[in-house]
Amino acid sequence: MGHVAVVGIGQSRFGIRSDASLRELAFEAVKACLEDVGVQLAEVESMVVSVASDELSFALQPSAQVTDYIGFHPKPSFRVEAACASGSMAVRAGWMNVASGLADLVLVVGAEKMTEVPTPIATEVLGRAGDSLWEYPFGMTFPGYYALIAQAHMAKYGTTEAQLAAVAVKNHYYGALNPYAHMRKEITLEKALSSFVVASPLKLYDCCLISDGAAAILLASEKVAKRLRKNPIWLRGLGLGTGSLSLAHREDLTTLGASVEAARQAYDMAGVGPKEIDVAVVHDCFTIAEIVAYEDLGFCPKGEGGPLVEDRQTYIGGRIPVNVDGGLKSKGHPIGTTGVSMAVEITKQLRGEAETGRQVPNAEIGLSHNVGGNGQHAAVHVFGRDKE
Amino acid sequence: MEFRDFSLLIRDTKVHGFVDGLERGELLASKCSSCGAIQYPPRSDCSHCFGTEFEWVAVRGVGTLVSFTSVFVTPEHFTPDFSGSAPFSTYGYQPAPVGIVEMEGGLRVMGWIPGVKAESLRVGMRLAPRPEVLPDGRVTVVLAKAEG
Ligand SMILES: [Zn+2]
Numbered sequence A: 001m002g003h004v005a006v007v008g009i010g011q012s013r014f015g016i017r018s019d020a021s022l023r024e025l026a027f028e029a030v031k032a033c034l035e036d037v038g039v040q041l042a043e044v045e046s047m048v049v050s051v052a053s054d055e056l057s058f059a060l061q062p063s064a065q066v067t068d069y070i071g072f073h074p075k076p077s078f079r080v081e082a083a084c085a086s087g088s089m090a091v092r093a094g095w096m097n098v099a100s101g102l103a104d105l106v107l108v109v110g111a112e113k114m115t116e117v118p119t120p121i122a123t124e125v126l127g128r129a130g131d132s133l134w135e136y137p138f139g140m141t142f143p144g145y146y147a148l149i150a151q152a153h154m155a156k157y158g159t160t161e162a163q164l165a166a167v168a169v170k171n172h173y174y175g176a177l178n179p180y181a182h183m184r185k186e187i188t189l190e191k192a193l194s195s196f197v198v199a200s201p202l203k204l205y206d207c208c209l210i211s212d213g214a215a216a217i218l219l220a221s222e223k224v225a226k227r228l229r230k231n232p233i234w235l236r237g238l239g240l241g242t243g244s245l246s247l248a249h250r251e252d253l254t255t256l257g258a259s260v261e262a263a264r265q266a267y268d269m270a271g272v273g274p275k276e277i278d279v280a281v282v283h284d285c286f287t288i289a290e291i292v293a294y295e296d297l298g299f300c301p302k303g304e305g306g307p308l309v310e311d312r313q314t315y316i317g318g319r320i321p322v323n324v325d326g327g328l329k330s331k332g333h334p335i336g337t338t339g340v341s342m343a344v345e346i347t348k349q350l351r352g353e354a355e356t357g358r359q360v361p362n363a364e365i366g367l368s369h370n371v372g373g374n375g376q377h378a379a380v381h382v383f384g385r386d387k388e
Numbered sequence B: 001m002e003f004r005d006f007s008l009l010i011r012d013t014k015v016h017g018f019v020d021g022l023e024r025g026e027l028l029a030s031k032c033s034s035c036g037a038i039q040y041p042p043r044s045d046c047s048h049c050f051g052t053e054f055e056w057v058a059v060r061g062v063g064t065l066v067s068f069t070s071v072f073v074t075p076e077h078f079t080p081d082f083s084g085s086a087p088f089s090t091y092g093y094q095p096a097p098v099g100i101v102e103m104e105g106g107l108r109v110m111g112w113i114p115g116v117k118a119e120s121l122r123v124g125m126r127l128a129p130r131p132e133v134l135p136d137g138r139v140t141v142v143l144a145k146a147e148g
Helices: A022-037 A063-070 A086-099 A119-127 A142-157 A161-175 A189-193 A222-228 A257-270 A287-296 A305-310 A338-351 B017-024
Strands: A004-011 A046-050 A077-080 A105-112 A197-199 A213-221 A233-242 A279-281 A365-372 A377-385 B028-032 B054-058 B063-069 B098-102 B108-112 B126-133 B139-145
Touching (some): A022 A105, A046 A063, A063 A077, A086 A213, A086 A338, A086 A365, A142 A197, A142 A287, A213 A222, A279 A338, A287 A365, A338 A365, B017 B139, B098 B126, B108 B126
Parallel strands (some): A046 A077, A046 A105
Antiparallel strands (some): A004 A213, A365 A377, B028 B054
């Protein structure tokens, strides 16, 4: 298989984007991505689009809105879906497109418009990503599922609400430095701990935002990548795991089996281990999810995710900087966009182009971790730059 | 958007007998006729051996609370003023905690824990899953304090 590089990146500002439609958001990201590398759309051979939800977009094949608006037809384009991990599926499908030799230059786009429906309906659509037949009827929501994970983690390992809140404080600190973030505002531990309960023990500041936004990356074969850029970022390892639909079917609620499996595959393929990762973005749809991710990805032993963030080891300068773009928590989580935006962020970090205050110095290897639903899918991607 | 027509209905599945069981006061799991695997929630098709014949077995006894939550920001169907039809009754249980108990043998069962606040619950508590007929005549699963 040939090597695959990220040669272009772009994204829209995240937020409540009542000023732009789904297709216009996607256009913002695609334009920025093509300009980043100086490629014309006419040179792009194929496209993969991630829009997670028909329900939120009120339409089947919402990806057609994107391909049409950027003027891509009649060239090949298709859509992929895995709830909140849809974006990483698009990155994976893009990689397959290039690695298989089917195309040398592939555009990967994630776009989502979530704020057009009222919160109770969005809550319902998201909640039904879990077991819609057997668990949703107990009024389960996305925060509800992760609350069950949190409660189990707290009982088994002594993880505290203050440790959960420490994740939010960190991610808001970095989100405030990211011009693309939805909520560019620092918060205090006290504010996080005193916010209202969404699903006990998770409070408002334990939960990510409902956001609109788009992101795009351009993937290239080795031959084309070297022509387009001096220092392309290589997609070196890909992992994809799956897990049970019902939480009640899991023997251990404190880990996501899909993440563990995806990480194993990605580390193997890239030939690296967790200690060699210089910067990571992980799926912090809820603060507990970031703590579980530290453990599932091997950044710390099982059960020590809470102390890891409390000791500031996931800040820049710590053992492993995580979500220094603000994460889903503060940057925002337009669900189909997130995985692509993660690839944008890691590429930016490895190029040394992140904004002041949130660039990890001299990062060579980066990792993205993206979860669909409450662990039905998980994707881990390892990126690296050429050594100087 | 309207969700009441989405298929949440256990009655429209191959394991519709589960609902009849709840109405009789029995909580039922499926037992694969080929390999003997017992599964909850019940399923007509075995994921261990791909067998498609099963029999019902009752889930009895007391389990251990594995986790719980109380959901305060509710989905559309569970908002207090929701007037449409929902396949599982939500009557009177807002915002009751929801929990998962593990039974002897490893089956795990989700249910409402009505009449208590989440603060009074602890992982490891003993609770018994059982069917409950609600005031609107429909059935659900609750986790009740173990007797004695
Ligand atoms: Zn069987």
